[in-house]
Amino acid sequence: MRLTYFFLLILFFSGCANSQNKLEEFFQxxxxxxxxxxxxxxxxxxxxxxxxxxKRNPQxxxxxxxxxxxxxxxxxxxxxxxKENGKYIDDFNDYLRIAISPKQIANRNDYLIxxxxxxxxxxxEIEEDIQxxxxxYEIEKLKSLxxxxxxxxxxxxxxxDENDNYLFLTWQNNWQIELTKRxxxxxxxxxxxxxxxxxxxxxxxxxxxxxNANFEVLMQEMLYRVxxxxxxxxxxxxxxxxxxxxxxxxxx
Numbered sequence: 001m002r003l004t005y006f007f008l009l010i011l012f013f014s015g016c017a018n019s020q021n022k023l024e025e026f027f028q029x030x031x032x033x034x035x036x037x038x039x040x041x042x043x044x045x046x047x048x049x050x051x052x053x054x055k056r057n058p059q060x061x062x063x064x065x066x067x068x069x070x071x072x073x074x075x076x077x078x079x080x081x082x083k084e085n086g087k088y089i090d091d092f093n094d095y096l097r098i099a100i101s102p103k104q105i106a107n108r109n110d111y112l113i114x115x116x117x118x119x120x121x122x123x124x125e126i127e128e129d130i131q132x133x134x135x136x137y138e139i140e141k142l143k144s145l146x147x148x149x150x151x152x153x154x155x156x157x158x159x160x161d162e163n164d165n166y167l168f169l170t171w172q173n174n175w176q177i178e179l180t181k182r183x184x185x186x187x188x189x190x191x192x193x194x195x196x197x198x199x200x201x202x203x204x205x206x207x208x209x210x211x212n213a214n215f216e217v218l219m220q221e222m223l224y225r226v227x228x229x230x231x232x233x234x235x236x237x238x239x240x241x242x243x244x245x246x247x248x249x250x251x252x
Contacts, residue, residue, distance in 0.1 A: 039124040061109035092118035096251035146237040170215040174199040
């Protein structure tokens, strides 16, 4: 009788929408279910981050490839790859290394986002069918993900290419970007010059406009989710400086 009841439950879950998720939650411990939810929330945040990054850096991504990338996120698959020197690359460290290279990189955004997604995917063991308990997760992978996100967040805000331009525009106001270009052209900084910057002159920004905090907020939410997963497993990433974190990741 109990065996029959068990199989009826299996058939019930198999016939429902999102049957895989329902079946997984049926077998999982509560903690494992919470960790899987952290994964889905992180991917949702990464998707939002990509949208904002592409809008802010419209020349740095392939619009057609983006369609496939969003499908990858939604389907929790790991089937997309980009090339380096004509060869497809698999290791997420290589994607991130390319993304933050000071050299001129076509579609830099795609390497960054896909590299982060691949590490998130592997860290949360998504390729496994069902994670029954927290014991099936590798703590070191999640710690590595936490450090990667922290270092990448810092690199995005600060790193520049060979021509002294930011690799990614995120926090900067438009008038700051224009002023930087004018300074590179050896123009003398005067109040008149600042007043005539396009975004200030057209009253779209002021020198008192706050920096764009949206990217930082999204990244901090991703970090919070990874940290939450580690806390559920009774662990926590070390509270160390960026310089120390840089020694704990492999893409630099």
